[in-house]
Structures are given as C-alpha cells and as structure tokens.
Amino acid sequence: METTRNLVLTAWMAEHGYSSNTLADAVNQAIGDLTGRLGGLDGSSVRDWKAGRVRWPKSATRAALTKVTGLSATALGFVPRGRAASAPAPPQEDPVNRRSFLSVTAATAALPAPPHRIGASAVAKLQHKFAGVVAGDHQHGGIRGIETHALELAAEAVHLQRRGAASQRVRAQLYGVAAAFTSSAMWAAIDGRRFDAARRHHERASSLASMSGDQAIQFRIWSHAGTLYRHLGRPSDALAANDVARNLSIVRRDPLFGSLGHARHAAIHGTTGDGAGVRRSLGHAQEALDRADGSTARRLDRYGSKRSTANPNWTASPSPRTSPSATGRRRRPMRTAAWLRSHPTCTGPAPSPRHDSPAPSSGREISARPSPRR
Template sequence: MEPARNEALEAWMREHGYSSNSLAEAVNTTLASLTGKHGGLDGSSVRDWKAGRVRWPKSATRAALEQLTGLPAADLGFVPRGQTSQPPVPPQEDPMKRRLFVSGVTSAALTAASPASSAPRSIGMSDIERLQQRFADVVASDHRHGGQLGIEQKASALADAALALQESGNATQRVRSYLYGCAAAFRSSAMWAAIDGRRFDEAIQHMREAQALAEMAGDGAIKFRIWSHAGAMYRHMGRPTQALAANNVARQLHINRRDPMFASLGLARQMAILGAAGDHTAARRAYDEAQGAMDRADPDEYRPVWLNAFYDQAELDSLALSAYMSLRDYEKAEYHAYRCLSGLRSHMRRSKAITTARLARSQLEQGASESATRTAMSVSIDAATQHPRVALMLRDFGVRINDIVPGSTAADTWTEYAQATWGTTLA
C-alpha cells in the first residue's frame, strides 16, 4: 500500500514559495542556529516527507521545521509514531482573506494581549520569540520577492503589533527593550521594502520611526541596519553626500569593532556609494578593506537573522558590481557579477535577478550585444514584471541596446522578446 502524501506540507510549501531543495537548505540553516551544526538534508529528504515515506522526522529536524514555519509538526502533516492518520489539510487561503491579513495582524495581537480576565497579562520571552520568527519570515519573503508593497505593509503591521504588546500587560525592562527592538526590526524591513520598490517618501517615514524605536531598544545591531539602509536609500536617490553621512553613522557604531562582519558590510556599502560618487580609488580601497574584514570575521559568531540571511561573499561581490557599474568599469563589473552569481544562495531570488540584469548591461557596454541579450532574456519574468528595480534596469537595457546597435539582430531579438513577453519593449 502506497503511503499517503503529506498534502499539508505541500500546501505550506506552495504558499510560501519553497521548492524541495530550498526548504532543505532553510531547515539546515535553522538546525545550525539551534544546534551549532549544519544539517545534512537535501531535496530528496523533503521529497520523502512530501511523499509520506518519512512520516515523523527526527526530533532536531522537527524543532527546526517548527521554528522555520511557526507551526507544530502535526499541523505540517507529520504523524507521530503510533498514530495512523494525518490531520486534515488546511483549506487554501481565499484571496480576500489574503488582502485582509495585514489589517488583521495588529488586531490579532491586541486580542491575544487582552484576556477576558481583568488581571494584567504577563509579557515574556515566548512573545519575543514569536515576533522574532515572524521577522525571520519577513526577511525570507523579502529575499524571495523584494520591493513588494505587501511586504512593506506586513512589516509595518507587525511593528505596530510589537508596540501594542508594550501596552497590553506587565513586562521586565529587558523584555520591553526586546519589544522595541522587534518593532524597530520590522519597521526597518518596511523601510527596505519601500527602498527596493522605489517608494522613497515612505522609506524616509519608516526610517524615522525605526530610528526612534532602535534608540529605545538600545540595540546596536538594529541601529546599524537602519543607518546602513539609510545610506543605501540616499544612494538610490542619487544623493551620495547624504548616503556617505548616513553610512558613516552605521560604521561608527561599536558593533563594527566587536564584529568584523558588520565592519565589512559597512565598508562594502561605502564602496557602492563611493562608486556612485565617481571616486574610483576610494571605492577600490573600500572593497579591499571590506574583503579583509570579512576574512577576519569568525564564522561561528552569533549574528542577527537579517545579517546571516544575506551578507556573504556573494553580496560583497554584488556591491562591488554596483560600484563598478557606476564607475563605468564594465570589465570589472562583469567579473564581480559572475562571482556573485556563482555564490548566491538559492533563496536570493531578487538578488539573482538584479545581478543578472546588471551583468547583461556590463556585457552590452563592452560590445557583446548578443551575449548581453541572452543574459537579459534569462531574467525571470516574475522579477522583470513585479520588481521595480529589475523592471527599470531592463527598460534601460532596452533603450541602451537600441542606442548602441540599432537595427542589429540583438536589438531586434530583444525588442521582439520584450513585446511578446510583457506586451511592451520595456524601452
């Protein structure tokens, strides 16, 4: 008799955009944070779960799954030994319910924080842990999709939910500091989603709220994130002087001296800003210093989930790519693009699309129009149509190829492809 498929797990994976390989990688990473040892799961392990061949994973794996998903293993369709049936598969979410999610986040938090009893509720670390898991979900969603208004709204609502907990009961000063830190983290994610979506007025508003919350939390890591995001925001707005000033605030925080990985990220973003400012020598020096700091960093040092989720050698090369594109040094830009793509983790879908679009442009500017066109056409349609930064890059590519090689086979191929794919030349 064939084992029953784990339809609940399959439904959760579809909802959250996981393949078998990417879920295995995410569980391995979570295992490392829980146990200090990276897991050995691969795509075949997850396929065994989905097919029902493994009905009750090992305890450490279950703990990692539960932390990653925020759900008990039984709700994910796993069946404890000794039981014979799975729980019913949760119904697919109605689109209207999805639209109502954001507005319901804060009210749900308030409801949970307002028991029928008149006795004040005690707020503890379990509340913090639940918020931190939601923050991990927001970070993961950002790296998969990026720049979406829904991500910005969800992060904003969760920041409000964290603040609502402050008013809902009794807590120690330590717990209250953590709550402010959670609210600042969510608000900084809303800020980044707005930056990535080119909604700069909203990003500035999120930045100001996040800065105030981070001060109340006294959290150096989240202060770094906010000011570092501010530097990136001003760079994207074409204001390099303000970008350097904001990034310098991040780089002067004590956490840079405590952990070279923070210092490396600050220097890497400084490099991208210096590239935008046209300072080739300073940008190259910043890259060397960023690489040196990364090489000195202890890989076993505890770091926040948002930093672990994206900053590595691939991201350093991505920022170098950005710098050299600004400096019109397209040969070095192409070199760093290939290095970045070879090291990108599977969940970094937004970064892959951005890097590929920049690679296409660097090839085009070096005269390799046919290779550039093939590269540009390899950008996923979802990213090209739904991510504002990627769409802008491809529109610029369409304009530039018709400037450089008008009427060529490459230009005609791109125009036909863009018209057939998006109903526009993106020019």
C-alpha cells in the same frame, strides 16, 4: 496665569511605563496613521500637557491620544477650552468619616487584576514572524503587501507591551523587533521605489531602535538609509548615513558588521565614479571579512542578513567561511576589483553578477541597482 497640573495624565503615564519622549513618539505615529503625516510632538509637548500649560490639545492630537491610550481626552484630564477645571466640592457633614469610607470602598473596587506578564516567548513569536517577512522580501521584493504586513507586525510589537507587564529587557527587545519590522517596511519601499514612504519608515525605525538600545538593528536601519540616499542620487547624504552605521561600537566588536559597512561605502563611491574610494573600501571590507567568524554571522543574522529563503531561521547561521551566501560575499569584492582594474576610468558603480538581469524583484539585488536619474 496659574496652571493646574494634569495629574490624571501623569498617573496614566506612570502606570503604563511611558516617559514624555516615548508618549510623544507613540502619539506622532498615531497621528501618522490617522492623517498620513507623522506628528511633530516631542517630549516638551507632553511635559506641557502634564504641567497644565496646554489644557486642550488640537483635535488630531486628541484623536491620536485616544488611539494610543483607549481613553478620551477628558478622561485623561484635559479640559475643553472655555470650561473651568472642576473645583473640589465643599465638605459635608461628618467629612472625615464619610471620606474615609468612600476612599476605602473606591480603592477596594478599583484594585486591578494581576497584569498579564509578557515574557521572552512573546518576543520569540514575533522574531519567527520577522523571519517570514525576510523570506517574503527575498522571494517577492518590494511589493506593497510586504511593506504593509511589516508595519502591521511592528504595531503589534509596540502594542503588545501596553497590554501587560514586562521586564526592561523584554520591553527593549520588543522595541528592537518593532524597529526590525519597520526597517523591513523601509527596505521594501526602497525596493519598490516608494522613496517618500521609505523616508517616513526610516524616521520611525530609527526612533524605535534608539529606544531598544540594540546596535545591530541600528546598523541595519542606517545602512538602509545609505542605500535610500544612494538611489535618490544624494551620495553625500548616503555616505553620512552609512557613517552613522559604521561608527557604532558594534562595528568595532564584530568584524562582519565592519565588512558590510565598508562594502556599502564602496557602492556609494561607485555612484560618484570614485574608483580609488571603491578599491579602498573593498580592501577594508575584505580585511574585516577575513577576521569574521561564525558567531558574528549568527548575531548579524538575528535581524535578517541575506539568507536563503529555503532556510529563513534567523536565530542561527552557518559559518561565513562555509556558507554559500558568505562565499558569494567573499567573491564579490574580488570580482568588483577585477572589473575596476579593467575599467580604470569608471564613472559609475561596478556591475553586480545580476547587472544584466531585469529590474530587481528582490531585496538581495537592490544594493546593486543603479541609482535613478534625477
């Protein structure tokens, strides 16, 4: 059966800077917003639409497309089932002159206004809002309000680039900020033990981070995934997720990322009672931290390292050798190692300095919380 390409959809995607994969991702997220369950489309689904192999998507998909584009399915070139595609009208009298006149008139009327330019200042405003999300998480922990607010800001970052023109660098930064917001929603969900929501946020965050190309936020997201699986009582998955973070090239470039990766590996080993693995990972973490300098701390803090809520600015950080938070990080491996030496038959994670405190209410404490029994 001969198919007719959907040139309207193809033109809309080209005008708004969408590839088949990015449009599928946006529609999947819109389906999730509408139905509570992410869609299962991929780039091949969009290519089928463009090629005319799928002329009328499912109702949920059509609603999601309208949410993403602001246009109805028929306005995007889709044809309802049972209706033939419109055939071109037969030529009328004086076809050449009339068509030329109409084409020029329509083109003149359809000339768009110069698009609004989105620049670095828009990214900076979103980054400032992200600093507030991080500060709120430190103060209140995994409450639903923080999770919801972070998701709203992630949507704002994604939709911003659809409302104007931007350079490739700015678009990548907007995807990175959206991924950072979504990873904070994931962290809040983990902290609040809403693990199903955390898994959904992880899927969305990792997709956005891949489009941004920013390895700092990719490291943060996969480290969070390791924590999620650790709390689900799935240490093998936790180690695998943390290995994704540790295998990023940024870990080789910045020792502070390497130190964090090893420290989180130690926490996972602790849940399985692997004292030797804990000691080995802590040793590597300490070695990497000794090589870290202030510049790596500033780059890490770009996406919300564990900063004091009194200083939520996430674009600068004191040297890790002098800041109180860094001092705590340097002392914690030594405390844990001392505890392990006095408990050679450990069967669980070493206690943190807050181990005897009530249930954590802050993202800073969740990494030390014991995994739930399941």
